[in-house]
Amino acid sequence: MVVEVVEKDFYFQSDWHRTVEEKQKDTEIFMGYVDGERELNVTIPINKWNKGYSDEKVQLQELNSRLLNVRINSLNLDFLVAAPASESEQVGPQPFIDVSPSGNLGISASDYSTINTWDTSNFSTLRSLEGHALDVEVARFFPSGLVVLSGGMDMTVRIWDVRDGGNARTMIGHKRRVTGLEFIDKGAEVLSIGADGSLNKWNCAVGKSVGQIVYEDSELTSLSWHEKDKVLLIASNKGRIRLVSAEFEELVSFDQDQGVSSAASDGTFIYAGLFNGSILTIDSRSKEVLSIYRTNRGRVHKIQIYGEGLLISFANGSVILYKREPQTLKPVCLFTGADLQPVYDFAVNEHLLYTAGKDHFVRKYRLPAL
Known part of the structure; x- marks a missing residue:
């Protein structure tokens, strides 16, 4: 039996930290949530902020x-x-x-046809790849x-070659x-x-194709290589998810009625x-969908395993670290900054998270422990 969970919807002012830092008169911090229907x-007046805020609704x-x-008291939700x-x-x-694996270099879009390489300590441009x-x-x-x-x-x-x-x-x-x-x-x-x-x-070494397979009538949207099992995970806009060997032999296939934008x-x-x-959780051994976690955050743009959790970016600008629990997900941390603009991609290095989105910004966050 498939378990369906509807996320307890919550949101938070994208630039709350600036309001706290500047403490300008008559400014407020804004947050919201859905309780039932x-x-x-x-709204929290900044003059009532003292390293935090508490009332009967929120702390x-x-x-x-x-x-x-x-x-949020009524939702019994902490994050x-x-x-x-x-x-x-x-x-x-x-x-x-x-x-980069060393954590020193980053890449993102410079303009529509150019890759920008930059110093992760200060985002200063080092070189353009044209x-x-x-x-x-x-x-990558x-x-x-x-x-x-x-x-x-x-x-x-x-x-x-990023050096020249x-x-x-x-x-x-x-x-x-x-x-x-992806890399093998x-x-x-x-x-x-x-x-x-x-x-x-x-x-x-030679810059030539050594293998190709075409899946007709679909756009492929997600690709990851799993070194331990020597398998590829591929997904499409038509809802098909495949596990494929390095020789392109199809090992497992799942179909469902929604397009898949990212899979891990x-x-x-x-x-x-x-x-x-x-977000679907599928048992790759039994080929069964175990759970469906429904959100109101718009399209999932990227999903990545992080320790015992999942990092997920959405079309509404949310980036959330979830803890993976039996048959559900538990929100651990909401990363703010993108104001209702899609976050298309992110990268993790050690305990740092880097994000990129439609609003032209790249951002760096510290990841909390799960």
């Missing part, structure tokens, strides 16, 4: 200048609210972001941290935009998916984020 708003405690503990430790406005929407003819859709650091893999609207997959900005390889084979990238082992071979429904394997697996369970904002 009632939407309740709470807020300031743990530090960027982190609050929040309790953290985290503001960015730092942020930087870029020249346009930010469809992708990644951080060569794509159209928008860059996705980019190789495991070495010195080379970048990218894919774009121009249907190419490219390899870059050189475009070392351009790999051609997709018939529509590239939507996802240390990156001697790489994988790409596209809106043409194709999955491609590339040999980086811990080897036993698959977590699928849907276009309608729901």
